[in-house]
Amino acid sequence: MNFLEERIVKDGIVKEGNVLKVDSFLNHQMDIRLFDQIGEEFKKRFEGTPINKILTIEASGIGIACVAARQFDVPVIFAKKSKSINIEGEVYVAEVESFTHKCKNQVIVSKKFLNPDDNVLIIDDFLANGCALQGLISIVTSAGANVAGIGIVIEKGFQTGGQIIRNLGYHLESLAIVDGMDTATGKIVFREQ
Amino acid sequence: MNFLEERIVKDGIVKEGNVLKVDSFLNHQMDIRLFDQIGEEFKKRFEGTPINKILTIEASGIGIACVAARQFDVPVIFAKKSKSINIEGEVYVAEVESFTHKCKNQVIVSKKFLNPDDNVLIIDDFLANGCALQGLISIVTSAGANVAGIGIVIEKGFQTGGQIIRNLGYHLESLAIVDGMDTATGKIVFREQ
Numbered sequence: 001m002n003f004l005e006e007r008i009v010k011d012g013i014v015k016e017g018n019v020l021k022v023d024s025f026l027n028h029q030m031d032i033r034l035f036d037q038i039g040e041e042f043k044k045r046f047e048g049t050p051i052n053k054i055l056t057i058e059a060s061g062i063g064i065a066c067v068a069a070r071q072f073d074v075p076v077i078f079a080k081k082s083k084s085i086n087i088e089g090e091v092y093v094a095e096v097e098s099f100t101h102k103c104k105n106q107v108i109v110s111k112k113f114l115n116p117d118d119n120v121l122i123i124d125d126f127l128a129n130g131c132a133l134q135g136l137i138s139i140v141t142s143a144g145a146n147v148a149g150i151g152i153v154i155e156k157g158f159q160t161g162g163q164i165i166r167n168l169g170y171h172l173e174s175l176a177i178v179d180g181m182d183t184a185t186g187k188i189v190f191r192e193q
Numbered sequence: 194m195n196f197l198e199e200r201i202v203k204d205g206i207v208k209e210g211n212v213l214k215v216d217s218f219l220n221h222q223m224d225i226r227l228f229d230q231i232g233e234e235f236k237k238r239f240e241g242t243p244i245n246k247i248l249t250i251e252a253s254g255i256g257i258a259c260v261a262a263r264q265f266d267v268p269v270i271f272a273k274k275s276k277s278i279n280i281e282g283e284v285y286v287a288e289v290e291s292f293t294h295k296c297k298n299q300v301i302v303s304k305k306f307l308n309p310d311d312n313v314l315i316i317d318d319f320l321a322n323g324c325a326l327q328g329l330i331s332i333v334t335s336a337g338a339n340v341a342g343i344g345i346v347i348e349k350g351f352q353t354g355g356q357i358i359r360n361l362g363y364h365l366e367s368l369a370i371v372d373g374m375d376t377a378t379g380k381i382v383f384r385e386q
Contacts, residue, residue: 024305028271029303030259030269030270030271032263032268032269033266058252058255059251059255059271062259063269065256066228066260067259067260070225070260075218076225077222078223078256110216113221
């Protein structure tokens with residue numbers, strides 16, 4: 001087990017409905033020392049890949065992306081959730097469905113922050129059905145920029161998101177891939193990497 | 194002018210309605226080197242103050258808080274926006290009105306992450322009317338914890354938020370206080386600190 005899998009086993013809580021609660025260290029209370037380790041690991045996994053920007057999505061991706069960005073010495077852009085129907089012309093828009101909140105959101109990124117010569121690393125905390133990630137990829141593509149890589153902290157390997165993204169040929173690195181969870185025992189099975 | 198005021202003059206844009214757009218380096222695209230400097234400056238300004246947790250609010254406070262937290266070696270908690278009416282009993286709730294979005298949100302923090310022996314530094318990107326900040330203070334107080342300090346990146350000194358908080362006796366540090374902006378010329382006047 002790597003440092004992250006160990007932490008998930010120690011502090012993650014398996015809940016009904018394939019929910020893995022990691023809110024004590026990842027997406028509500030945030031362990032910044034752990035985020036530093038996550039950043040170092042992303043840096044290692046994307047060694048040699050040209051990256052000049054990191055893109056994430058509000059809210060729980062932001063902290064991880066910002067701490068990881070220190071390793072790459074690049075700026076971070078976060079896609080903003082927007083309910084407004086009158087979107088100005090100067091933004092890229094994607095529709096994103098939330099697994100947790102069972103609702104659809106438009107997310108937007110200002111056109112001025114993504115350009116055709118950008119090599120973008122997408123970072124997010126979770127990958128399950130992949131809807132948020134597909135939205136981020138579509139935004140990068142709309143800008144004519146390159147998806148240099150995708151760094152995910154926890155992938156739910158028993159949902160289809162990760163496989164679809166890999167099938168599409170993207171360089172996806174998930175620091176922990178959960179292949180199964182047992183609500184009764186709390187046991188978590190990780191994929192060998 | 195300090196490093197932040199210089200950056201605001203260089204890249205900030207003054208818009209109609211007392212709007213200061215800093216989305217190229219602070220709250221949409223984020224300059225992580227600048228965030229490191231912001232973190233160091235907060236560390237300096239709260240030197241000697243016991244702080245064991247940082248509290249912020251989604252979305253644009255998170256990146257700043259997480260990078261600043263490295264200086265303090267403490268975890269960050271972010272208050273989550275929640276539309277749900279059925280709030281479980283295990284969260285602290287505050288009502289927050291957004292200046293930018295002209296809407297009310299409930300923000301919540303899990304009770305398990307704030308305790309009476311906590312010394313909390315509140316961090317946010319902007320302070321204008323102070324509504325978000327008042328909500329965060331009320332959450333810390335509900336937990337019986339101590340507001341050890343408040344660190345703001347940009348305060349709009351011509352709105353009442355900052356003065357109310359200082360009148361209440363809180364140790365508030367704003368790295369840049371904007372006392373006036375001129376839409377026609379783009380000129381920004383900072384308060385001497």
